[in-house]
Amino acid sequence: MTTVLERIGTMGVVPVVVLDDVAQATPLGDALVAGGLPCAEVTFRTAAGEAALEALAGRGDLLVGAGTVLTAAQVDRAVDAGAAFIVSPGLSAEVVRRAQERGVIALPGTATASEVQAAVNLGLEAVKLFPARVLGGTDLIDALSGPFPGMRFMPSGGVTLATAGDYLRHPAVLAVGGSWMVPRARIAAGDFDAIRALTEETVSALARGPQR
Ligand code: 3PG
Numbered sequence: 319m320t321t322v323l324e325r326i327g328t329m330g331v332v333p334v335v336v337l338d339d340v341a342q343a344t345p346l347g348d349a350l351v352a353g354g355l356p357c358a359e360v361t362f363r364t365a366a367g368e369a370a371l372e373a374l375a376g377r378g379d380l381l382v383g384a385g386t387v388l389t390a391a392q393v394d395r396a397v398d399a400g401a402a403f404i405v406s407p408g409l410s411a412e413v414v415r416r417a418q419e420r421g422v423i424a425l426p427g428t429a430t431a432s433e434v435q436a437a438v439n440l441g442l443e444a445v446k447l448f449p450a451r452v453l454g455g456t457d458l459i460d461a462l463s464g465p466f467p468g469m470r471f472m473p474s475g476g477v478t479l480a481t482a483g484d485y486l487r488h489p490a491v492l493a494v495g496g497s498w499m500v501p502r503a504r505i506a507a508g509d510f511d512a513i514r515a516l517t518e519e520t521v522s523a524l525a526r527g528p529q530r
Contacts, residue, residue, distance in 0.1 A: 321423075322381070322402050322403050322422070322423045323423055323443065323444055323470075323492070325357075325381050326357070326381070326403065326423075326444075326472070326492060326493050327470075327492050327493055329355065329356075329357045329381065329493055330486055330493050330494070330524055331355060331357075331482065331493060331494055331495075331496065331499075331520055331521075331524060332357055332358075332359050332383075332472065332474075332493055332494070332495045332496075333350060333355060333357060333358050333359065333495075333496070333497070333499055333500045333517070334359050334361065334385055334474065334495050334496060334497045334500070335358045335359060335360050335361065335370075335385075335497070335500050335505075336361050336363055336364060336367075336497070336500075336502050336505075337360065337364060337366050337367060337370040337505065338364050338366055338502075338505070338506060339366055340366045340369040340370050340373060342366075342370065342505050342508075343369075343370040343373035343374050344373060344377075345508070345510040346358075346374075346500065346505060346510065346513065347373075347374045347377055347379075347380055348510065348514075349510040349511075349513040349514040349517060350380060350500075350513070350514075350517055351379055351380065352514045352517075353499070353513070353514045353515070353516070353517025353518045353520070353521060354517060354518060354521040355499070355517045355520060355521055356379055356380045356381065357380060357381040357382070358374055358380055358381075358382050358383070358500075359383045359384070359385040359403075359405050359495060360374060360382060360383070360384060360385060360401075361384075361385035361386040362384055362385065362386045362387055362388070362392055362395075362396065363385075363386045367384075367386075368395055368396070368399050369399075371384055371396065371399045371400065371401060372399040372400055374400075375399060375400025375401065375402070376400060381402060381403075382400060382401060382402060383396075383401050383402055383403035383404060383405055383423075383425075384396035384399070384401040384403075384404055384405065385405040385406075385495075386405070386406070386407060387404045387405065387406050387413060388406065388407075388410070388413070389410075389412075389413065390412050390413055390415075390416035392413075393413055393416040393417050393420060393422075394416065394420070397417075397420045397422055401422060402422060402423070403422055403423040403424070403425060404417040404422055404423065404424045404425065405425045405426075405427075405446055405472075405474075405495070406424075406425070406426045406427055406446070407427040407446075407448055408426065408427045408429075408433075408448075409426040409427060409428055409433045409436055409437060409445075410426065411436070411440060413426065414426055414437075414440045414442065415440070418440075418441070423444075424440075424442065425444060425445060425446045425472055426442070426445055426446060427445070427446045427447070427448035427474075428445045428446065428447060428448070428471075429447070429448065429449075429453055431462060431465060431466075433445075434462055434465075434466050434469055435466075437469070438466065438469065442469075443468065443469070443470060444469070444470040444471070444472060444492050445469065445470075445471060445472070446471075446472045446473075446474055446495065447459065447462075447471045447472065447473040447474065448473075448474050448475045449474070449475025449476055450473030450474055450475045450476060450477055450485070450494075451475060451476025451477065451481070452475070452476060453475075455473070455481070455484070455485070456484055456485060456488050459471050459473065459485075459488050459490050459491065460488075462490075463489075463490045469490065470490060470491070470492035471488075471490055471491055471492060472491070472492050472493050472494065472495055473485050473491065473494050473495070474494065474495030474496060475495075477494045477495065477496040477498070478496070478498050479498055479499075479519065479520055479523060479524075482494045482496065482520075482523075482524055483523070483524055486524055498516070498520075499513065499516040499517045499519075499520045500513055500516075500517075501513075501516075504516075
C-alpha cells in the first residue's frame with residue numbers, strides 16, 4: 319500500500335493553499351486536478367480553512383492535508399475534516415503526538431539541528447524545513463543531512479518555480495511546499511484558469527509529479 323508520505327514524495331510539490339472563502343474550494347480543486355497536481359495543504363490561517371479542507375478532502379480526487387496547524391485541538395479538527403497529513407510552521411511535540419494518535423502523518427516545521435533531533439525523537443522520518451529560502455535553502459539541507467542521514471525534508475517558504483528543481487534534485491528532499499501556483503490574489507479574483515496554467519507549468523517543469 320502506498321503511504322501518504324510516499325504519495326507526497328511522488329507529487330514532489332505540495333501546493334500551500336490559503337482560502338478566504340469556502341466557495342473557492344471546488345474551483346481551486348478542479349484547477350489543481352486539471353493542472354496535474356492533485357494535492358493541497360489547506361492552511362488553518364483563515365476562518366474558511368477548515369470548511370475548505372473538508373470540501374476538498376471530500377471529493378476524493380486530491381491528497382489533502384492541513385497546514386499552519388498550531389495546536390492539538392486543531393489536529394483533531396483537521397483530521398475530522400479529512401486531512402491526511404498535518405503540517406506546522408514549527409515543531410510542537412503535542413501537535414506531533416496528537417497527529418500520531420489520530421493516525422495521520424505529521425510534518426512539523428524545523429529550522430535547526432535541535433528541532434530535527436526533536437523530530438527524530440518523536441519517531442518522524444520527514445519534516446518540513448521552514449522558512450527554507452531565508453534559512454539557506456539546499457546548503458542547509460546539505461548541512462543537516464550529515465548528522466541526520468535518514469531524515470527527509472519538505473522545504474517550504476520562499477520556494478519558487480525557479481528554485482524548486484534544485485531542492486527536488488537533493489536526495490534528502492521528499493517534496494517542496496509552496497504557494498507560487500496558487501497565488502492568493504488569483505484565488506480572490508476567481509482566476510482559476512491562471513491557477514490551472516501555473517499548475518501545468520509547474521508539473522511540466524519539474525522532474526517529479528503524478529503525471530510522469
Ligand atoms: C508555508 O506555510 O509553507 C508557506 O507559507 C509557503 O510559503 P510560500 O508562500 O513562500 O510559498
